[in-house]
Structure formats: C-alpha cells, structure tokens
Amino acid sequence: MTILVAYAPRPEGRAALAKGIQMATTQNEKLLVVNASAGGPHKDPALADGHDTDWVKRELRSSGLDAEFRQLVRGKDAVEEIQELTESLPASLLIIGLRKRSPVGKLIMGSTAQQILLTVDCPVLAVKAR
8 A cells, every 4th residue: 555645845745744754664655745736827836846856855765665756747736636646546545734724714715635635535644734
C-alpha cells in the first residue's frame, strides 16, 4: 500500500510532508507526494516552483523511504487528481495540510480540504502547521 501526501508549498504542506514521512517510516509503506494544479494563465500559489520541488525531493531522498514526488499540471483540479490517485494506487492513507480560515472565508473561497474529505474513499489524516 501507499501513503499519499497532498503537498502545497506552504507551512501546511510541509507539515503534511513531515507527517507522511513519519507515517510511511512507522508503517513501512511507500510514500507518494503529489503537488497538483489545473494550470492555466494565472499563477496558482499551490503549485510548487523549482526551488520547492528540489527541497521536497531532497527530503524524500534523505528519509531513506521508497518515496516519489509527482507534480501534476494536466488541466484537472487538485481534488480530481488526488481522488483519482487514491483510487488507482490504492492509497492506505491520504495526508493533507489544513490552514485556519474564517467561516466566511470558507463560504466565499470554498475549501480544497473539504472537497477532498467529501470525495475520497480512503482514510484522511489532516494536519496543521505549528
């Protein structure tokens, strides 16, 4: 089985990555870290740049795990990409990072984390940055 980490270049994403490395080590499972965006003409703050992807790859190499990093920019939103991966792997666990938002912020902007929780079939562990 594989533990899947939904990664974004924010403190919440780094917390999810750290928890993913810890869980994969403890459970002796493969780790797949995914950074996904639909792409398009506007810069997506959830899309990791070259510096950040290099950092994630170094973290995975230094963990000693059977681990992989994938960046997906294929016209699908992050929720679709993650949902498809949890089904195709299959994933034993999905780890996501959460950030604090006001109720109004959630209403206006929506919540990727909420969409993930409502759509994926595997267990989800949500972590917050310290």
